[in-house]
Amino acid sequence: MDYYDIFINVLSSTVRLSIPLIFTALAGLFSERAGIFDIGLEGKMLGSAFAAACVAYLTGSAWLGLGAGVVCSVALSLVHGFASITNRGNQIVSGVAINFFIAGITIVLGQAWFGQGGRTPQLAPEARFAPIILPGADAVHDIPIIGPLYASVISGNNILTYLAFLAVPFSWWVLYRTRFGLRLRAVGENPGAVDTAGISVSWLRYRAVMCAGILCGFSGTYLAIAQSAAFIKDMSAGKGYIALAALVFAKWKPVPVMFACLLFGFLDALANFMQGKQVPLVGEVPVQVFQALPYILTCILLAGFIGVAIPPKAGGVPYTKER
Amino acid sequence: MSTASVPLPNWINYGLIPLLNLVVAFLISGFVVWLIGESPLAALSLLIEGAFGSGEGIGFTLYYATSFIFTGLSVAVAIHAGLFNIGSEGQAYIGGLGCALVALALDHYVPWYVTMPIAIVGAGIFGAAWAFIPAFLQAKRGSHIVITTIMFNYIAAALMVYLLVHVLIVPGKMAPETRTFLEGGQLPKLGWLMSIFGAKLGAAPFNVSFIIALLAAWFVWILIWRTKLGFEMRTLGVSSTAAAYAGIPYARIVIIAMLISGALAGMMALNPVMGSSARLQVEFVGGAGFVGIAVSLMGRNHPLGIIFSAILFGTLYQGGDWISFEMPNITREMILVIQGLVILFAGALEYMFRPAMVHIYQQLKRA
Numbered sequence: 122m123d124y125y126d127i128f129i130n131v132l133s134s135t136v137r138l139s140i141p142l143i144f145t146a147l148a149g150l151f152s153e154r155a156g157i158f159d160i161g162l163e164g165k166m167l168g169s170a171f172a173a174a175c176v177a178y179l180t181g182s183a184w185l186g187l188g189a190g191v192v193c194s195v196a197l198s199l200v201h202g203f204a205s206i207t208n209r210g211n212q213i214v215s216g217v218a219i220n221f222f223i224a225g226i227t228i229v230l231g232q233a234w235f236g237q238g239g240r241t242p243q244l245a246p247e248a249r250f251a252p253i254i255l256p257g258a259d260a261v262h263d264i265p266i267i268g269p270l271y272a273s274v275i276s277g278n279n280i281l282t283y284l285a286f287l288a289v290p291f292s293w294w295v296l297y298r299t300r301f302g303l304r305l306r307a308v309g310e311n312p313g314a315v316d317t318a319g320i321s322v323s324w325l326r327y328r329a330v331m332c333a334g335i336l337c338g339f340s341g342t343y344l345a346i347a348q349s350a351a352f353i354k355d356m357s358a359g360k361g362y363i364a365l366a367a368l369v370f371a372k373w374k375p376v377p378v379m380f381a382c383l384l385f386g387f388l389d390a391l392a393n394f395m396q397g398k399q400v401p402l403v404g405e406v407p408v409q410v411f412q413a414l415p416y417i418l419t420c421i422l423l424a425g426f427i428g429v430a431i432p433p434k435a436g437g438v439p440y441t442k443e444r
Numbered sequence: 445m446s447t448a449s450v451p452l453p454n455w456i457n458y459g460l461i462p463l464l465n466l467v468v469a470f471l472i473s474g475f476v477v478w479l480i481g482e483s484p485l486a487a488l489s490l491l492i493e494g495a496f497g498s499g500e501g502i503g504f505t506l507y508y509a510t511s512f513i514f515t516g517l518s519v520a521v522a523i524h525a526g527l528f529n530i531g532s533e534g535q536a537y538i539g540g541l542g543c544a545l546v547a548l549a550l551d552h553y554v555p556w557y558v559t560m561p562i563a564i565v566g567a568g569i570f571g572a573a574w575a576f577i578p579a580f581l582q583a584k585r586g587s588h589i590v591i592t593t594i595m596f597n598y599i600a601a602a603l604m605v606y607l608l609v610h611v612l613i614v615p616g617k618m619a620p621e622t623r624t625f626l627e628g629g630q631l632p633k634l635g636w637l638m639s640i641f642g643a644k645l646g647a648a649p650f651n652v653s654f655i656i657a658l659l660a661a662w663f664v665w666i667l668i669w670r671t672k673l674g675f676e677m678r679t680l681g682v683s684s685t686a687a688a689y690a691g692i693p694y695a696r697i698v699i700i701a702m703l704i705s706g707a708l709a710g711m712m713a714l715n716p717v718m719g720s721s722a723r724l725q726v727e728f729v730g731g732a733g734f735v736g737i738a739v740s741l742m743g744r745n746h747p748l749g750i751i752f753s754a755i756l757f758g759t760l761y762q763g764g765d766w767i768s769f770e771m772p773n774i775t776r777e778m779i780l781v782i783q784g785l786v787i788l789f790a791g792a793l794e795y796m797f798r799p800a801m802v803h804i805y806q807q808l809k810r811a
Contacts, residue, residue, distance in 0.1 A: 409606040416599050
């Protein structure tokens with residue numbers, strides 16, 4: 122295998138591994154920009170993966186699976202909203218609770234319903250999102266450099282992949298070019314001002330967490346019925362936290378979020394690729410180095426060594442009207 | 445007037461409301477059990493039977509509770525200083541390294557009662573060291589401690605897997621774990637304590653670290669409510685601006701509170717590493733750091749409350765094992781469901797019933 126083939130290989134798995142991160146990090150973006158911390162991204166992702174796999178298996182339809190994933194994730198968002206917006210509870214605690222609950226209930230229900238140790242049964246091909254071959258992919262395959270790039274990286278992904286990359290400019294447009302986005306960002310910085318302007322802080326924040334729920338639903342669905350062909354227990358495996366790291370790494374901005382997710386996806390792809398391989402001068406690099414790198418990078422960023430990451434000012438603080 | 449500011453007597457605040465939250469969490473768990481097609485009442489009686497039906501069951505319950513007391517105290521100390529330490533899991537994991545290194549170095553030469561104090565210090569120092577960087581970043585660079593401690597949990601996991609697979613592994617063995625400690629590195633079981641109450645410990649790994657955990661709880665009580673440092677921590681926890689106004693050094697208190705928190709989390713490793721398996725294994729913490737969050741919330745961040753709620757969670761863990769053994773339809777992960785619900789209702793929704801309670805209380809007082 123020559124170096125270009127390896128490059129294409131790593132690049133295409135980078136794309137695959139980044140998609141759930143992009144959806145989830147954008148979800149966190151909406152929530153945190155409105156002042157609601159969301160540690161529960163991991164749980165929402167896992168819950169929607171389970172719901173999507175169950176419904177796709179029972180109905181045989183990938184689209185119904187997606188719908189179920191989104192509904193499940195939005196429901197969890199509403200629980201988070203009820204606890205942290207209506208009841209002014211601790212947002213971190215609520216997120217932790219959701220993660221625990223989902224980690225348990227997916228396995229308990231999966232085992233009770235399907236009896237395969239918490240897995241869902243293998244999905245039929247039509248119950249999944251299949252790869253889409255873009256026009257001309259076969260024709261250009263033999264053209265050097267561009268051909269393989271188009272055929273193996275740009276073409277041949279499923280529809281959710283393309284949606285993820287569309288979700289980035291769309292999120293940017295919503296947050297920076299619509300009235301809703303302006304108010305959403307305002308409520309994360311200064312809810313008091315938004316309240317004074319006669320706009321409901323609670324309703325705005327509820328809508329923000331619902332946006333987060335929808336996006337998390339896409340990421341979970343991607344995991345279960347696009348990337349894999351079944352729900353496997355604990356299949357989100359910390360990706361929700363990586364997405365959170367990417368969100369911080371991108372300083373809470375949509376386009377940098379995409380690049381941060383691609384970077385973390387690339388590290389993941391590289392870790393898979395480097396397993397058992399020798400690097401000149403260094404020898405074998407332990408896979409754990411790549412696994413820890415996103416977290417280490419984020420901490421270094423947070424320490425202010427590569428620019429300063431300033432979170433939304435009102436993040437994590439419940440809004441009390443009568444103060 | 446807002447209902448949030450109406451004072452309620454302590455027995456409602458610290459007794460009735462947590463109990464009500466707990467009951468709701470259990471009712472929903474029961475609903476899940478019913479949804480699966482099993483009887484919630486049968487599950488509950490199996491839970492109690494499994495946790496308290498035999499000496500061995502009680503031994504396991506208290507063994508789990510020991511770990512949860514340490515991590516619960518760890519979370520509570522940080523909360524009193526206004527810090528939400530999600531990193532107890534990673535700190536306990538690294539603490540295990542400190543504890544294991546001491547045991548590996550000394551078990552050939554000295555008996556356990558010499559090894560133990562040094563291992564406590566080792567575990568504490570390693571745990572505290574792992575908490576130091578997030579604490580420093582919070583205190584000096586303003587990085588959010590919740591985010592950094594989450595990151596440090598994952599870094600700890602990667603580091604420990606690396607060490608166990610590449611460095612500490614016994615040559616020629618496949619399992620990523622250290623060698624088994626000799627008797628000088630093992631903590632004795634508390635069979636004699638159980639036999640006072642006429643119960644047999646059996647195979648349960650209930651050990652001396654339970655006593656250390658109780659001492660740690662007593663120490664935390666002294667620290668928080670009887671020392672100047674504790675007062676400063678609590679002031680900071682209530683209002684950092686008021687603390688700054690009173691001349692309390694923010695950075696110093698944050699770092700000290702996190703060091704104590706990390707040390708307590710690290711000491712949790714004594715129980716599984718030296719008290720039970722007598723070797724360092726991958727993922728020996730098994731989520732006890734996160735359970736600490738629930739334990740601390742449920743126990744209202746008070747050492748005595750933490751001891752009781754740690755026993756409650758120990759009961760859930762041991763009883764949950766028993767349920768999954770007797771009712772194969774219900775897997776062990778049911779514990780996570782209950783735990784999540786307890787955290788949700790006792791933590792995030794702790795004030796949900798308060799307005800109703802205030803209303804009822806005022807009605808009763810008028811009558």
